[in-house]
Amino acid sequence: MTFALEIALVVFVVVSAVAVAFLRDVLGAIVVFASFTLGLAMIWVILQAPDVALTEAAVGAGVMSVLFLLTVARTTRTEGDEGYLRPVNFKALAIVFVLFVILLATVPALPEVGDPNAPAVQETVDGAQTPYGVADDNRTPYGYYIEQTPIDAGIRNAVAAVLVVYRGLDTFGEAVVVFSAIVGVLVVLRREEAR
């Protein structure tokens, strides 16, 4: 049952992405892109990442669509040519196909979806590396976060604990990026109004 839902969502997401590629109307492409993002958010829920799903739906589908719509409101809507769909660009398709085949060649080396023996979901690995050398109890970062979150942070949500406690510096870096982007947008757009 869940597998059927997953396949339906995967097909929906891929079809939306392809529709964005061939729609000539930019406004239509933005609407389809918003539904693409929502489809991905549903996949995050199935893959047990509810925090990512909430952010994706609110920021990805919500804020991003508003930004795109504001841009279209201040510029033009169509690409200026006749017809509903763009013709297939075979040169671009050839380049993209080469990349796709190279990526596909790596698939057999990857762990299966949901594989409990995948390296990313092992709590202990013999000779697990930390920035300070081999961990004495063989714990991976995953095992450490799972065990220590209630003790170190006093909360149950490991995602929030990693975000704010263990990797707080990353989150600070994120805030710096957001601040720089806002300054950049203001600099780029204010210049015109000052003239």
Place this chain on the structure above:
Amino acid sequence: MSAMEIVAPALVDVFVARYYHVTFMVLVAVGLYILIDSKNLVKKVIGLNIFQMSVFLFFITAAYQDGAGPALIEEGGGPYANPLPHVLILTAIVVGVSLTSLALALVVRVYEEYGTVHEDRVEEVMADE
């Protein structure tokens, strides 16, 4: 029975068992196609976003294991999805929106300066000046 008939079904199983990885690769290809093919600068930014979000799919898939719940730690609970890729992607989503807003601000500036967001026409206007 030729070697192809034995190898081909096994290879299909390999790809079917890794359907999210294959989806990630398809979406990377579609995103790159939009980046190369579209002449409209706004659509190029959309293509960049599709490319980026497909990489998110790769990370979230790596964090998942069968029967896992979200990383809400309980006494005797588990297994859990790995919280670390989730955090990295949360950060990446916000950074992606910041980049998109800056890119779109530049697109608006290009439109104000050249009166078009079509790549080729921008070049035409630049050549005329």
